[in-house]
Amino acid sequence: MAGEVLVEKQEEQSLKLKVTNKSHVKPEEKIGKKEYQLVTFDLPYLAFYYNQKLLFYKGEGFEGLVEKLKDGLAVVLKEFHQLGGKIGKDEEGVFRVEFDDDLPGVEVIEAVADEVAVADLTLTESSSILKELIPYSGVLNLEGMHRPLLAVQFTKLKDGLAMGLAFNHAVLDGTSTWHFMSSWAEICCGAPFPSVQPFQERTKARNTRMKLDLSLPEPKSPPPSANGDAKPEPVLxxxxxxxxxxxxxxxxxxxxxxxxxxxxxxxxxxxxxxxxxxxxxxxxxxxxxxxxxxxxxxxxxxxxxxxxxxxxxxxxxxxxxxxxxxxxxxxxxxxxxxxxxxxxxxxxxxxxxxxxxxxxxxxxxxxxxxxxxxxxxxxxxxxxxxxxxxxxxxxxxxxxxxxxxxxxxxxxxxxxxxxxxxxxxxxxxxxxxxxxxxxxxxxxxxxxx
Missing domain, CATH: 3.30.559.10 (Chloramphenicol acetyltransferase-like domain)
Structure with a gap:
């Protein structure tokens, strides 16, 4: 079969996931105070949700792997320090990325679901199980005013590791996401710095200062159905x-x-x-x-x-x-x-x-x-x-x-x-x-x- 359908497991599986540690990772060197104005290409995505990616790896020695990943993250954040910042506004109400050495940095969650093998999850259709492996589900990019712009979850599996990532989509797109990921991998494989440095001057692409009056929406209850009950979200x-x-x-x-x-x-x-x-x-x-x-x-x-x-x-x-x-x-x-x-x-x-x-x-x-x-x-x-x-x-x-x-x-x-x-x-x-x-x-x- 040329266009193969991945077979899914019909029964709903529990990961029995247990969070074992929460920490933050900052750039390994002081950066100082930095500000990057969000431009017209960025702003429409403030009401999107964090962009989530999930990668599964085979491997043993979970604690050692996580230590290596966190060390590499501290190095790569020297160049990609925006991801260790937050969203803010200047005095005129223009949105920007703000970085300061005093900010907590990237959120890192460590968890264990060691009764489940990598193969059990790579063949699963539904994301209801996978949701436990990725942080910030249902979190709007605008919440980056109060949360880190990148959150990572490392989950120990029976025979490997799940890496769940949530990137603030108002700050970067797919090309920048995978540039960051490949740079992080380079550092972990021994490179002293990324082979391709990020070009961080957003205003070179568009330099229009847009003042937006945006605040986080109030939680909405689902619209009622004909019989007066709350209408559930459509099943997909x-x-x-x-x-x-x-x-x-x-x-x-x-x-x-x-x-x-x-x-x-x-x-x-x-x-x-x-x-x-x-x-x-x-x-x-x-x-x-x-x-x-x-x-x-x-x-x-x-x-x-x-x-x-x-x-x-x-x-x-x-x-x-x-x-x-x-x-x-x-x-x-x-x-x-x-x-x-x-x-x-x-x-x-x-x-x-x-x-x-x-x-x-x-x-x-x-x-x-x-x-x-x-x-x-x-x-x-x-x-x-x-x-x-x-x-x-x-x-x-x-x-x-x-x-x-x-x-x-x-x-x-x-x-x-x-x-x-x-x-x-x-x-x-x-x-x-x-x-x-x-x-x-x-x-x-x-x-x-």
Missing amino acids: REKIFKFSESAIDKIKSTVNEAPPSDVSKPFSTFQALSTHIWRHVTHARSLKPEDYTVFTVFVDCRKRVDPPMPEAYFGNLIQAIFTVTAVGLLSAHPPQFGATMIQKAIEAHDAKAIDERNKDWESAPKIFQFKDAGINCVTVGSSPRFKVYDIDFGWGKPEIVRSGPNNKFDGMIYLYPGKSGGRSIDVELTLEPEAMGRLEQDKEFLMEV
Whole structure:
């Protein structure tokens, strides 16, 4: 089977997790007082939740591994000290990252769940169990005014270690997240400092001072249902679909077989796979032909802005791009139809479009939530370009990399490179149960041989 579905355990499992220690890690040298203004690219994410990642490693000697990780963290925080700071405001109400040597630093939690093996967790569908392994579930980025901007949880398993991380998404995007992770791994493997230093001058990308009057919302109770009871949150399922290199090549070659005359270049792997997912998820939802469906992708703008920013730019340099069509049109046409729409939307997002988007936002700031991605949406975050399986702290590559429950909704996708390497890609997808059930039976989606 080319597009393999990770088998899940049906029974709800208890981790019997016990927290054994809580501490904080600061940069190993004094940094002094530093301030970094949050810019237009950062501010819309204040109402998102902390961005969570979860990496599983095989290995023994948990205490020694954790000590090495904490020592490496203290070293890497010299360069990435923003993560040891907090969110604050200046006297004019402009949000910024504030670092001071007196702040507590990165929160580190140590825990034990040693009756559970790595393999038990890497094959689990639901994140309800995994939630125990990652800090700050349900915590808004705005709470970074009172919490560390990075929290890490190391959990001892029967035969390894789970590393759960929560990054404040108002402070950094995926590119910066994995730059930090790879730098931390380099330090733990003996490098004296990161091979690529973070570029921390946010105002080089946009230097508009935005004053926002934001405070943490009051806790909301769920809206009542028809019978007066509290309406529960919709139940969603999460699953990883693993597409092998040969499956990805087949998807890409199929969409490039007869390209429309109005496309400028062959469809990329991302465009081909995105269309494949968009069409089949839309079909699995059993929508009406006249219903609309939206494809949303968060695009890295580092090379798109003018002047371009370095890859090592530390912060958020992403913007959401939306593509809308009728379900009937998407289904009736071959995959080239959807791929063309996606390609044109991505190509059109140049420096001029980015500047116009920023000016529009600055004239009427809108603090949106992750789930505002559109009706019947398929939304892609993360990227198979991130070398997540190269994050080796000195005892091997991760067994699997996943995202946590934060910022997930019906139609949310995280793409990761497959562990088998090459051009394989893992698709971590969240859907309503009925649609997920139909997608699991869709042999054309799974690319079964």
